[in-house]
Amino acid sequence: MRITGDQALVKKLNKSIVLDTIRRKGPLSRTDVSEKTGLNKATVSNLTLELIEQNLVEETGLGESSGGRKPLMLLFNGSAGCVIGVELSVTRVKAILTDLKGTILQEHVLPLGQLDEDAVFEVIGKVIQPLIDAAPQTTHGIVGIGIGVPGMVDESGLILYAPNLNWEGVDLKSRIEEKYNVPVVIDNEANAGAAGEREYGAGRHVRHLVYVSAGMGIGSGMIIDGQLYKGAWGYAGETGHMSIESDGRLCSCGNQGCWELYASERAYSYTSLPALTTAERVEQAKVGDASTLEMYEEIGRRLGIGVTNLVNGFNPQKIVVGGPLTEAKAWIEPKMLATIAKRALPYHRRELSISFSELGSRSAVLGAAHLAVAQFLGRVRVSV
Ligand SMILES: [Zn+2]
Structure with a gap:
């Protein structure tokens, strides 16, 4: 059967809805997922199977039966990968290594001296390298780096203006992506903080x-x-x-x-x-x-x-x-x-x-990590 681009897109959207529902509301049975998403049971079963194969969802225990066989419950597997969250401020660089559920596995902070782009890039490297080295073996590895910065960031991740760093038009995202070969997402630190508090606080x-x-x-x-x-x-x-x-x-x-x-x-x-x-x-x-x-x-x-x-x-x-x-x-x-x-x-x-x-002083750094998780989960592949 030929599948058109539209069908593939719809499948990808449905898959991310299923994953997001399990992540936020799990443990859920397939029937629960179907009821909460409005997708039919066959679709939910197919998509769930793919998510289980990708190790992003796992089946656990038995749920309450509504008459027949007790259903297996679905749970988001936060240990399928890791991300790094970075908070860049004027005085220091703070970074955390988390799993896909925001559990902090390691944290590292270094002070900033010089504020020019090259110097800051070097300090970021010194802060995140030990975290990369410490990351546990997981199915998907380190799936992204999220960074909160004290400035205005455009949709492409370009830091347009960071007055306290005296930066204009800095493409930190590309530099870090090139060096570490993982997707990077950059946002303003207040947006990162809002994401952190909404997700975990x-x-x-x-x-x-x-x-x-x-x-x-x-x-x-x-x-x-x-x-x-x-x-x-x-x-x-x-x-x-x-x-x-x-x-x-x-x-x-x-x-x-x-x-x-x-x-x-x-x-x-x-x-x-x-x-x-x-x-x-x-x-x-x-x-x-x-x-x-x-x-x-x-x-x-x-x-x-x-x-x-x-x-x-x-x-x-x-x-x-x-x-x-x-x-x-x-x-x-x-x-x-x-x-x-x-x-x-x-x-x-x-x-x-x-x-x-x-989350105290960790709102922005946890939010930055979450932005990387969200970007990764939004990219989850579909097989067509
Ligand atoms: Zn003003």
Whole structure:
């Protein structure tokens, strides 16, 4: 029988729907999969057989019988391959080796000195090589590398602009693909963080999520109706440059009164306090230093103002605040929550949940790893 390109495409889509359903909701019987996907049982059986042959799905135990023979249950096999997740920040490169379910097998971090492309490329190599060497033998091996970067990334994975690294038009993806010979996916660190929280953290089962990453700046990853929203060209989420003061502080982006100048680590440089890192300031806050406490309360209030704008604009089910500034959560959160409670529209506020990241400093690196997993699972072959 000849199979047309359209039929092959439909089969590939169906196969990825079956795999995704088993991955998210398993263990399931073939009948469960058929009911949940709306695909007929014969199709589910054929596709499941292929997935079992590829070792991505395994049969396990016996499920509840609804009368006849007890069905075998289907489970996603997270151990069929590995990925590497990388988070590139201005000060360091962090990487993890995970299985296909996001279980962290190894982690490695190195500080960054020089920020030029060649130097950063070299440090990334030093961070990921030990992880590649440590990867267990699996059916599919290392199936991808996902990287979260502090900048704007276009649809092809080109880093268009990363102001804090002083990068423009950097094709890190091709360089890494050439060197390691595995597919690479690159995204903005806020998008990676949103993916991480949605898959493994505070955003599980949430269809409308705004993840706010607060660190050296602010960026947001927006999950709308279960999908990461990237805008027309991939630049959505630059909420740090939303004005919260119409004639406020001048920003390097050209705008004035940008949110991140008041509500991220960038706010530190507008106080008369000594130049310290967040970790050092947290120590000051712990011993009750009055000006540090006052500064974090003000950052909390300003965070709350920007989050209010996002809540009113997007009507999310959940807001998750992550990134390095969350180390100061204890002193930021009360004012942030009070500001949102006072200012957000009442219908928007109803049933809205606001939390800090569950994955702590690992949201972006786990999200980056997940982007690589998702890309691999989307590519799973079909036989026609
Ligand atoms: Zn700006």
